[in-house]
Amino acid sequence: QVQLVESGGALVQAGDSLRVSCAASGGTFSRYHMGWFRQAPGKERKFIAVISRSGGYTAYGDSVKGRFTISRDNAKNTVYLQLNSLKPEDTAVYYCAAETNSDVISTALRAYDAWGQGTQVTVSS
DSSP: OOEEEEEOOOEEETTOOEEEEEEEESSOGGGSEEEEEEEOTTSOOEEEEEEOTTSOOEEEOTTTTTTEEEEEETTTTEEEEEEOSOOGGGOEEEEEEEEOSOSSOOOOGGGOOEEOOOEEEEEEO
16 A cells, blocks of 8 residues: 655745645655645645656646646656745645556546545635
């Protein structure tokens, strides 16, 4: 069973950049499509970005397209999310997740069966 641990969350100002990371252990990382999601207080968890096993395909939610970039390093068992031009509405807990049992690259929460504990990103205005 894969374990995921996020890191890199911080308190930043609007317009700043930040990179959050997710380290995987206990599984075969290169076999998993990986996703990032976020959840703001009182709101549902939402899709942010996904990257295929090889890193050759990525997709983004509309609210972050053009500002955030997902990437992975299979040699380091790590997936990253680069957050640029941050806005106060980006404030949320950011979660990484793995699809361990599917070949389909999904943006749906229900497709992901391994989750990290989350890392807090707070953007002040």
